[in-house]
Amino acid sequence: MDVSQGLARHATAPPPDAPPPGATPHGTPHGTSPTRRSVLVGSGTGAALVLLAACGGGAPSGTQDQTSGTGGTDGGSGGGGIVPAGEALARTDDVPVGGALSVTVDGAELLVTQPEEGTFAAFSAICTHQGCTVAPGDGELLCPCHQSRYDLATGAVLGGPAPAPLPEVPVTVDAGEVTSA
Numbered sequence: 001m002d003v004s005q006g007l008a009r010h011a012t013a014p015p016p017d018a019p020p021p022g023a024t025p026h027g028t029p030h031g032t033s034p035t036r037r038s039v040l041v042g043s044g045t046g047a048a049l050v051l052l053a054a055c056g057g058g059a060p061s062g063t064q065d066q067t068s069g070t071g072g073t074d075g076g077s078g079g080g081g082i083v084p085a086g087e088a089l090a091r092t093d094d095v096p097v098g099g100a101l102s103v104t105v106d107g108a109e110l111l112v113t114q115p116e117e118g119t120f121a122a123f124s125a126i127c128t129h130q131g132c133t134v135a136p137g138d139g140e141l142l143c144p145c146h147q148s149r150y151d152l153a154t155g156a157v158l159g160g161p162a163p164a165p166l167p168e169v170p171v172t173v174d175a176g177e178v179t180s181a
Contacts, residue, residue, distance in 0.1 A: 082108050082124050082169050087180040089122055092173060100136035100152060105180070109133055110169060111141055112178055115153035120178050123155040123166035134166065141166065 083089075083105045090112040095101045100113040102125060109125035111134060123141070125134045132145035140158060141150040148160030155166035170181035 082110070082167060083180050085180055089169070089171065089178045089180060092120065092176045092178060095120065095178065096136075098139055098152070100141060102136060111136065111166070112171075113141070113152040115151075119153070120171055120173050121153060121155070122169035122171045122178065122180070123150070124169070125166075127162060128157075128164040128166065129160070129162040 087105050089105055089110060090101050090103055092114075095112050095114040097114050097117045100111045103110050103112055110122050111125045112120065112122045114120050123134075126132075127134050127143040127145065127148055129143065129146055129148050132143050134141050134143045134148075134150065136142075137149065140152060141155070142148075143150075143160065143162065146161050148162035149158040150156065150162070150166050151158055155168055157163075157165055171178050172181045173179075
C-alpha cells in the first residue's frame with residue numbers, strides 16, 4: 001500500500017465521536033421524529049420555567065413592592081405613607097362589623113375594617129405576595145389570586161403565600177368618619 005493512499009484513507013475517516021452520516025447537529029437523523037422522551041423533557045422544562053417566572057418573589061412590574069419598605073415612605077405626612085394624613089376614608093356606618101370596605105383614596109386601594117363594633121383599622125389592599133388586590137372576605141381579608149388571608153384587626157398573614165402583613169394606614173374616628181392619621 002502506498003503511503004499517500006494510507007493518508008488519504010486516514011484523512012477521510014470520521015472522528016470516533018462524530019454523528020452518523022445523515023444526522024443533524026442534534027443527533028437526530030434526517031426524516032425521523034423526535035422521541036417521546038425528548039418531547040416530554042423539553043415540554044416539562046419549558047413549563048417549569050414558566051411556573052418559576054410566574055411565582056417569582058418580587059412584586060409584578062408596575063407595582064410597589066410593599067415588602068421591601070421602598071417606594072412608600074411617608075416623609076412625615078402620616079397615613080402610613082400610603083395616603084396623606086387627614087384623608088376621609090369611609091363613613092363608620094358604611095363599614096360592616098366583622099368585615100371590611102374597599103375604598104380608593106388618592107389612587108391608593110385600601111381596606112377599611114371594623115373587626116368588632118366601634119374598632120376601626122385600615123390597610124393597603126395590595127397583597128404582599130404578588131401585588132393582587134385583596135378583598136373583604138368572610139371575617140378576614142382575602143387575596144383572590146393565591147388565597148393569602150389577612151387578619152381584619154391587624155393585617156397579619158393568617159394563611160397562604162403572603163410573606164408579610166398588609167401595610168397599615170393609621171386612622172382616627174371622629175363624628176362618624178374614619179380618617180387617615
